[in-house]
Structures are given as C-alpha cells and as structure tokens.
Amino acid sequence: DANGVTQKKFKKFESYKRDNQFPSRVADLVIVVDVKASTIVLPIMGRPVPFHINTIKNASKSDEGEFSYLRINFLSPGQGVGRKDDQPFEDANAHFVRSLTFRSTDADRMQDIAQQITDLRKNAVRREQEKKELED
Amino acid sequence: MESFERIHLDLSKQPGKCRIAETGLGWKPSGGGDTFTLDLNNIGGAQWSRAAKGYELKILSRTSGVIQLDGFDQEDFDRIAKAFKLFYGINVESKEHALRGWNWGKGEFGKAELAFNVQNRPAFEIPYTEISNTNLAGKNEVAVEFSLPAGGAETGTNGHLGGARSRGHKAGAAKDQLVEMRFYIPGTVAKKEKHEDGEEK
Numbered sequence: 053d054a055n056g057v058t059q060k061k062f063k064k065f066e067s068y069k070r071d072n073q074f075p076s077r078v079a080d081l082v083i084v085v086d087v088k089a090s091t092i093v094l095p096i097m098g099r100p101v102p103f104h105i106n107t108i109k110n111a112s113k114s115d116e117g118e119f120s121y122l123r124i125n126f127l128s129p130g131q132g133v134g135r136k137d138d139q140p141f142e143d144a145n146a147h148f149v150r151s152l153t154f155r156s157t158d159a160d161r162m163q164d165i166a167q168q169i170t171d172l173r174k175n176a177v178r179r180e181q182e183k184k185e186l187e188d
Numbered sequence: 189m190e191s192f193e194r195i196h197l198d199l200s201k202q203p204g205k206c207r208i209a210e211t212g213l214g215w216k217p218s219g220g221g222d223t224f225t226l227d228l229n230n231i232g233g234a235q236w237s238r239a240a241k242g243y244e245l246k247i248l249s250r251t252s253g254v255i256q257l258d259g260f261d262q263e264d265f266d267r268i269a270k271a272f273k274l275f276y277g278i279n280v281e282s283k284e285h286a287l288r289g290w291n292w293g294k295g296e297f298g299k300a301e302l303a304f305n306v307q308n309r310p311a312f313e314i315p316y317t318e319i320s321n322t323n324l325a326g327k328n329e330v331a332v333e334f335s336l337p338a339g340g341a342e343t344g345t346n347g348h349l350g351g352a353r354s355r356g357h358k359a360g361a362a363k364d365q366l367v368e369m370r371f372y373i374p375g376t377v378a379k380k381e382k383h384e385d386g387e388e389k
Contacts, residue, residue, distance in 0.1 A: 067289025071238040079241050081199065081362035091289050095362045096312040098199045098256050099239050104289030121367065126291040128372040130328065146292035148372040149304065150329060154364045155336075 062142045067091040067102035074100050083122070083154060085168040090176060092124070092169060094152060103149075105176045106140055111169035113162045119155040120162040124169065126150055190271045195259045196241055197224055199358050206257055208271045213247070215257065226255060231276050236265055237283040245280070254300045254315040256358070286311040295371060314369075318358050330371045 067089055068074065074093060077084045078100035084093040090105040109125040127140045128148035141148070156162050195206040197215045204217040212228040226249060233248040243260040245268060260268070269280045286293070286306035293306035301313045318334050325331040 065289070066287070068287040071285070071287060073287075081240050081364070083364045089289075094366075095240065095364060096366060097314055097318065097358050098244070098258055098362075099237075099285065099312050101285075101312045102287055102289040103291055107289065107291040122364075128291070129374060130372065141290070141292050143292060145374055147295045147304070148374075149291040149369065150372040151368070151370040152366065153368040155367050156364050 062140075064142075065090075065104050065106050067104045074102075083165050085165060085172065087168075087172060090172065092172075094124075094154070096152075105169075105172050108169065108173055110173065111166045113159075113166040115159060118157055120157070120159040121153055121155050122162045122166055123151060123153045126152075190267050192260060192264060194218075195257050198256050199240075199258070199362065203259060208268065208275065210275045226252065228276050231272075231278060234272055234278055234280045235283050236268070236280050237285055248300055253317045254313075284309055295373075315358065325370060328373055328375075330373060332369045332371070334366055334368065336365055336367065 068091070073089070075084050075086050078093050078095070081095040081098065083095065084100075086093055086102075089102070091102045092105070092108065093100045093102050095101075103124075103126070107126050109127050109131070111122060111124045114121050114123070126149055128150045129141070129144045154162075189210070190208040192206045192208075194203040195215065196203055197206075197217075200217070202217045202219050202221075204215050207214045207216075210228070213226045213231065214223055215225075216223040226247065230249045230251055231247055232250045235246040235248075237244055237246070239256070239258040241259040243258075243262055243264065245257045245260060247255040247257070249255055265280070265282070272278045272280050286309040288306055290306050290311075293304050293311060296303050296305055298313075300317075301315045302319075303310045303313045305311065314332070319332055320335040321333040323331050
C-alpha cells in the first residue's frame with residue numbers, strides 16, 4: 053500500500069443482491085454456471101446456493117460406474133495458494149466450505165460444467181491480473 | 189382450509205396439492221398416489237424462504253424431521269401465515285438467505301439441521317436425516333457424506349408420494365446430486381489430533 057507495507061487485502065464481491073436475480077434454470081435443481089454474475093449456483097437440499105467464482109479454486113470431473121462426479125474445490129486457508137498480497141476471503145477464522153462433490157448420470161453435461169467453471173475461473177484471474185498491472 | 193396447487197414435497201419431481209387445514213397439513217401428488225399428512229401436534233415451527241421452484245414453506249416437525257414444500261408464490265405468504273397462526277398458533281418465520289456467494293461463514297447446529305450462515309444469514313441448511321456419514325478427513329477438515337439411492341434411475345421417480353421421500357434422500361431428488369461436502373474448521377482441532385498427524389508422517 054501507500055506505506056510500502058504489503059498487506060493481505062480482501063476485496064468484497066457479491067453474487068446477487070436479490071433472490072429474483074437467480075437464473076430461471078435453478079428451478080430444475082441443477083448446477084448452473086451464471087457467467088454474467090461470475091457465479092456458480094449449486095443445488096443444496098432444494099435450495100439454489102450461489103458461489104462466486106472468486107471463492108473457487110478448481111473443478112474436476114471423474115467417472116465411476118454409471119455416474120460422473122464433479123468436484124468443486126474452494127479457496128480456504130491452509131492451502132498455500134493465492135497471491136501473496138491478496139486474500140480471497142474476509143475472515144480466515146471463519147468456517148469454510150472447502151469442497152462439494154456432485155454426481156450425475158449425464159457425463160457430457162458434467163464435463164461441460166467443469167470446463168465452464170475452469171474457463172470462468174481463468175477469465176476472472178486474468179481480469180484481476182490486468183487490473184493489477186494497470187494499478188502498478 | 190387453504191389449498192395450493194403445484195407444490196413439491198421434499199423436492200419431489202411430481203407436483204401436488206398442498207392443504208393447510210385445522211387438523212394438520214396434507215400433500216397429494218397430482219399424478220395420484222398416497223397422500224402425505226402431518227398432524228397439527230407434529231408441527232413445531234415453520235419458515236418461509238426462497239427456494240428452487242419458487243417459495244418454500246419449511247416445517248420443523250416434532251418427530252419427522254424437516255419437511256420442505258416448494259413452489260409457492262411470494263403472495264401466498266399471507267394466506268399461509270394466517271392459517272398457521274389460526275390453526276396451529278405458529279408464526280411462520282420469513283428467512284432471507286445469503287446471496288453473496290461466499291464460502292466462509294459459520295456452521296451452526298440447530299435442532300433438525302445444520303445451517304451454514306454467511307453474515308448471519310443462512311446460505312444453506314442440511315437436515316441431519318440427509319447425512320449418512322461424517323469423518324475427519326484431515327487436519328481441520330470435516331467430510332460430510334449424504335444419503336443417496338443406489339441407482340440413479342430409482343431417484344425420486346417412482347416412489348410413493350409421487351417420488352417424494354419424506355425422510356432422507358433429499359439430495360437424491362436433484363438432477364445433480366450432492367454426494368459430499370467438506371468443511372475447513374480452523375483452530376478447533378485439539379492438540380491431540382495434531383499429534384496423531386505427526387505420528388502418521
């Protein structure tokens with residue numbers, strides 16, 4: 053910062069302000085990648101739950117028997133990731149959702165979602181990088 | 189009596205008709221099948237919030253866990269709240285969920301479910317009946333596994349109650365089914381466990 057001290061900063065982000073901003077597809081209890089809101093909406097016990105792309109570390113798909121599994125890993129403390137001067141979370145002493153695993157019989161769709169999340173994450177990191185370079 | 193159409197019971201694929209009567213609550217699948225009923229003495233509390241299909245009336249029952257009725261219109265709230273007050277003497281609590289998209293907050297254990305709160309608003313809730321197993325997956329890491337039907341085909345399609353499962357297997361009703369959730373809980377692991385970790389290495 054201005055004092056030449058590197059501090060861990062948390063930049064606030066928000067998926068939605070109101071519950072009428074969810075994409076309509078959440079009604080089907082499926083994973084929805086909402087590019088416009090930089091958010092993944094996950095069905096958890098009948099509720100659409102938004103996770104901003106800034107909270108996501110990565111997503112990967114694997115197959116086992118008739119099911120495809122999509123594992124979404126989130127950023128949390130103690131992983132040794134993230135840029136030094138950036139903290140992707142506000143409170144390191146909070147409880148964190150570290151990963152969520154979903155299964156589906158539709159392997160292609162799971163692969164597609166994993167790819168969409170990876171792309172969205174890449175773009176978010178790139179935009180962040182560009183912003184930084186402008187600031188410097 | 190109040191009656192509502194196209195309501196989903198516990199994430200049922202099929203909608204049905206929900207009735208709120210003096211003696212209790214009922215739900216009948218539109219396509220035919222057994223009627224689910226809940227006696228008024230079994231209704232311990234009720235919440236209203238936004239869910240997947242529309243608005244959700246969540247009932248905290250005394251003996252049957254959490255009952256979720258989804259698909260109401262926002263305007264239905266007044267009728268529901270009045271009926272609950274009049275018939276059961278219960279206030280329907282309106283609950284707004286967190287929409288920030290953050291993955292940090294506070295896990296809080298309620299009577300029937302585990303709520304993950306972000307800035308004092310629930311982001312999601314997990315009824316205990318849906319949990320099949322939990323274990324310490326690593327230092328400060330807790331894994332929660334969910335009850336799911338063995339085959340994808342049987343998932344909530346043909347069961348009685350039009351595919352609804354009044355207890356358990358709510359995760360199995362979704363197209364994309366939640367299998368496992370891991371939490372990172374900093375600073376709660378006792379020294380003993382750290383010691384065990386050390387021994388394993």
